[in-house]
Amino acid sequence: MTKHNYKDAIEISKNIYWVGMYLQDDPFQCHPYFIKNGNESILVDPGSMLEFEETVRKVKSIADLSSIKYIILHHQDPDLAAAVPEIEKLIGRDDLLIVTHSRTALLIKHYLVSSDYYNIDKNDNKLITSSGFTLEFHTTPYCHAPGAFVSYEPETKTLFSGDIFGGIEKSWEFYADETYFLKAKQFHQEYMPSKDIFNFALQKIEKLDIELIAPQHGSIIKKKYIKNLIEDMKNLDCGIYIDAKYNQELLDTINELKEKKETIKQRDQQLYEQAKRAEMGEMIGNIAHQWRQPLAIINTILAILKEKNSAKILSAKDLEQKIETMEEKIEYMSDTIEDFMNYSKPNKDKSLFSINEAIQRALKITNYNVQNHQIEVKTIIDEELFANGYINEFVQVIVSILSNVYDIKNIRELPLVHVQIEMKQDGSDILIIISDDAQGIDIKVLPKIFNPYFTTKHQSQGTGLGLHIAKTIIENNMNGSLSVINNQKGATFTIRMKNEN
Numbered sequence: 001m002t003k004h005n006y007k008d009a010i011e012i013s014k015n016i017y018w019v020g021m022y023l024q025d026d027p028f029q030c031h032p033y034f035i036k037n038g039n040e041s042i043l044v045d046p047g048s049m050l051e052f053e054e055t056v057r058k059v060k061s062i063a064d065l066s067s068i069k070y071i072i073l074h075h076q077d078p079d080l081a082a083a084v085p086e087i088e089k090l091i092g093r094d095d096l097l098i099v100t101h102s103r104t105a106l107l108i109k110h111y112l113v114s115s116d117y118y119n120i121d122k123n124d125n126k127l128i129t130s131s132g133f134t135l136e137f138h139t140t141p142y143c144h145a146p147g148a149f150v151s152y153e154p155e156t157k158t159l160f161s162g163d164i165f166g167g168i169e170k171s172w173e174f175y176a177d178e179t180y181f182l183k184a185k186q187f188h189q190e191y192m193p194s195k196d197i198f199n200f201a202l203q204k205i206e207k208l209d210i211e212l213i214a215p216q217h218g219s220i221i222k223k224k225y226i227k228n229l230i231e232d233m234k235n236l237d238c239g240i241y242i243d244a245k246y247n248q249e250l251l252d253t254i255n256e257l258k259e260k261k262e263t264i265k266q267r268d269q270q271l272y273e274q275a276k277r278a279e280m281g282e283m284i285g286n287i288a289h290q291w292r293q294p295l296a297i298i299n300t301i302l303a304i305l306k307e308k309n310s311a312k313i314l315s316a317k318d319l320e321q322k323i324e325t326m327e328e329k330i331e332y333m334s335d336t337i338e339d340f341m342n343y344s345k346p347n348k349d350k351s352l353f354s355i356n357e358a359i360q361r362a363l364k365i366t367n368y369n370v371q372n373h374q375i376e377v378k379t380i381i382d383e384e385l386f387a388n389g390y391i392n393e394f395v396q397v398i399v400s401i402l403s404n405v406y407d408i409k410n411i412r413e414l415p416l417v418h419v420q421i422e423m424k425q426d427g428s429d430i431l432i433i434i435s436d437d438a439q440g441i442d443i444k445v446l447p448k449i450f451n452p453y454f455t456t457k458h459q460s461q462g463t464g465l466g467l468h469i470a471k472t473i474i475e476n477n478m479n480g481s482l483s484v485i486n487n488q489k490g491a492t493f494t495i496r497m498k499n500e501n
Contacts, residue, residue, distance in 0.1 A: 004174050009034070009058040012220055013156040013212055017062055018174075020047065021054035029172050030079050033160060033214055034059050035153070040069040040129040042099075044151065044160050045216050048082040055083070056090060065090050070118065070127065072135075073100040074162030075145040076107040080216060085112050099127060101139065101147030120149060128447050132485025132492075138208075140164060140201035141257060144191045150205065154481060154496075157211035163191060164201060165229070167218025176219035181232040184218055192238035199234055200257070206230050291333055298326050352500055353391040355423050355430060356381050361391075362398035366406070374415060375406060380422040385430050388500040389478040397473050397482070400466040401434050401493050408438045417490075430499045437489035449484055 004010055006022035015036040023029060032055050035042040041063055047055055059065060068091050073081050088096060100108060102119040118127065120137040127135045136152045144163050151160040167176075167183040176183075192198040206227075213221040221229060301322045308314040356379075363377060387394070402419065409417045422433045441449060450471045474482040480497035 006174075009061055010174070012214060013153075013158050016153070016156060016158055016214070017058070018214070018220070019055050019058035019062075021051040023050075028079075028168060029217060031214065031216055031220075034062060035133075036063055036067075037129060037133045038131060039067050040131065040133070041067040042070040042072060042135070043068050043087070044072045044214075045074055045080045045162070046071060046083050046087055048079050049086070052083040052086060056087070066092060069093065069095060069129075070097050070099050071115070072151055072160070073098060073104060073108060074150070074160070074216065075148050076104050077145075078111075081108055081111055081113075084108070085114070088113065088115055101149055103147030104145065105147075123447060124451060125149075126447065128483075128485070130443055130486075132483075134483060138204050140204065142193050142197050142253065143201045144193070150201075152208055152210075154483075157209050159205065159208060159210045159213045161205070161213050161215045163216060164188075164205070165213050165215040165218065165221060165233075166191075167215075173219050176221045176225055176229075178225060178228075180219060180221065180225060181229055184229075184233075185236065187217065188233065188236055189238050192236070194239040195237055198236065198238050202230055202234055295329075295333075298329050301326055350389050351391070352386050352388050353394070354383070355385040355387055355394075355432065356383055358391050358394045359398055359421060359423070359432070362395045362402065366399055366402045375409065375417050375419060377402075377419045377421065380420070380424070382423045382425070385423050385425065386500050387430060387478065387480075387497045389497070390473075393473045393477060397470040397495065398432075398434075400470040404467060405434075405436045405438055405491075408436075412439060414438060425499055426496070428499060430495075430497045432495040432497075433492060434494075435487055435490065435492040439490055440486040441484065441491050443486070446484070446486070450482070 010018045012018055012033075017034045017036070018031060019034045020029070020031040030045075030047050030051060032046045032051065033044040035044065043059070056065065059068075065087075071084060071087070073084070075081075084098070096115040097118040098105070098108065098113060098115050099118045099120065102117075102121050105117045105119060120127075121139070125137040125139070127137070134154060136154060137149050138152065139147075139149045140162070141148060148162060150162055150164060152158070153160075165184060166187050167180065168187045188198065210226055211223050213226060215221070305314065305319070305322055308318065359379065363379075398421075405417060405419055408414075417436055417438045419434065419436045422431075422435075424431050424433070450467050471482045474480045474495055474497070478497055480495060482493065482495050484491055484493045486492070
């Protein structure tokens with residue numbers, strides 16, 4: 001096992017540092033972490049006054065304390081939160097925010113914390129900084145506190161797990177090995193209220209693609225040990241000090257949460273159906289738009305043919321040319337109908353599909369180009385990228401994003417907007433990056449852009465469901481992610497999915 005110099009901050013992943021204090025022969029090691037993110041850096045579970053000086057010194061070795069804008073508190077215990085008031089004074093920022101659950105905030109205030117709160121449950125369980133750095137939060141109720149949660153950083157795939165995966169063991173090592181379950185077993189049996197409640201949290205966690213787990217206690221866990229550790233944890237009998245009546249109350253709470261989750265799922269389905277109805281109206285409008293020009297040309301040709309025929313000057317060659325032109329326009333109109341029929345056809349089974357083919361379909365449906373809409377689309381193609389899922393739903397996602405760009409262009413009365421769609425591989429993942437120069441998204445709006453019914457358009461122009469449904473499709477139906485940040489000239493939407501080629 002590699003020995004580390006615990007007197008220094010230790011980088012455990014890109015821009016993520018352990019800034020804790022090693023307590024000799026103490027089985028209860030506490031771990032604060034620092035995420036370096038410019039002037040919006042993040043301190044995770046800063047600890048008690050016991051580690052205060054060491055934590056401050058180690059953070060200073062990486063960045064100025066004044067760079068910290070967010071302090072994450074996964075629960076309210078003193079070994080995690082007691083040092084916050086003193087750290088607040090050293091940071092000295094009026095915009096410093098305590099990131100926690102609203103149920104936890106009610107208790108943390110008793111430490112005399114003075115900063116404002118960023119309640120995760122009131123912010124779509126997500127934090128997006130102005131640079132686009134993102135943290136996702138997943139609630140783990142009663143593990144071990146009502147408002148407990150874990151934090152997931154999708155870029156490095158690091159999970160800050162709070163009490164979950166913590167260990168109590170004198171023979172402490174910085175990184176866990178294959179025996180770590182034995183060290184974590186006692187802690188979870190004593191601190192987690194029941195097997196069912198603990199498994200509810202584990203089921204959420206195992207759905208994440210995790211490279212590294214950084215718990216508040218115990219050892220840091222690398223990817224190769226995570227899957228087996230979760231499986232071992234699922235079989236633990238927890239809550240050994242909780243009487244049966246209280247345990248049942250906790251189970252009732254979990255059942256209530258499951259029912260609420262099912263209600264949310266049903267709501268999302270209703271939103272999806274409502275969005276499809278709205279899209280049908282938009283589709284008819286798009287078909288009419290794309291048919292208008294060829295119909296006008298056909299009508300003009302027919303008028304010319306009638307006039308020449310009446311004047312007895314219609315030649316066979318002229319008739320042949322005019323019929324050929326009309327056939328081309330009719331074929332175009334037929335193709336348009338085919339495109340929209342394929343787009344609206346429901347997928348019953350997942351299948352392997354070409355990302356490039358799906359994007360080309362979306363471009364044909366939207367038909368955005370300089371002549372018609374003053375939008376210039378450039379694609380950087382990779383023919384080798386394939387995803388497993390529902391191609392028509394994926395086309396719908398691309399159409400929704402492009403339609404959003406088009407609407408923004410019109411609202412801001414921009415003469416020309418450039419859009420770049422880039423497909424590329426990132427390890428085992430596919431990235432589809434859609435960037436524009438339409439002046440970006442208001443920073444106040446950015447965290448809400450995927451919320452249902454949220455729209456900056458007039459109600460006659462949109463339902464506020466397009467981007468919400470797009471995110472639902474990618475993240476729920478295709479096990480991917482959809483995010484957005486501002487670039488220097490506009491906005492950048494990023495879709496991440498598994499490459500199935």
